[in-house]
Amino acid sequence: MPWLMLAGAIALEVIATVTLRGTAEALRPLPVMVVIAGYLGSFTLMAMALRTLNVGVVYAIWSGVGTAGVAAAGALLYGERLNLTAIAGIALIVLGVVITASSGATTHG
Template sequence: MAWLLVVVAGLFEVAMALCLKLSKGFSAPLPSVGFLVFAAVSFGLLNLALRTLDVGTAYAVWVGIGAVGTAALGMLVMGDQVSALKIGALVLIIIGVVGLNLAGGH
């Protein structure tokens, strides 16, 4: 259950980052409120998960989901530049997060 919380928290982190971009320096009200709500939910879920999980591994998974999800959606829907090097770097992040989990972060 705790890992599910981390995954959902990571997805909310992606939404938070996208709202931050769309907020245009917090001048657009709806994305600005979305940023605050998604940030609160993301950190809250991560906090709940940390009651039973190792902080280093759980945080790395949360950040990895946020980083990979935000970068991927940035490239797919926000017009961010796509390159083989960026995609390769995202694959390395995924490999690192999986490696941390396999190393016993429970």
């Protein structure tokens, strides 16, 4: 269950961040509410996951997968370009997340 909460936290963080990009030109109420609700939900789910999982692992996975997800969503939704260097950097982040998650340091105690 904590891994599902972490996955939900990541999904909400990606949604909030991508929506934040959409508010760059004008602060419309609905997108702003999506951003606030997304980050609030993300932090709430992450806090719940931290009841069982180690903070270093949770944060590494949340930030790493979130970074990759936002970069991919930005490319798909906003036509943002990812050059080879950016793709390699994202791949290294994902590799680091995989190594961290498989390190055995995933639960309290």
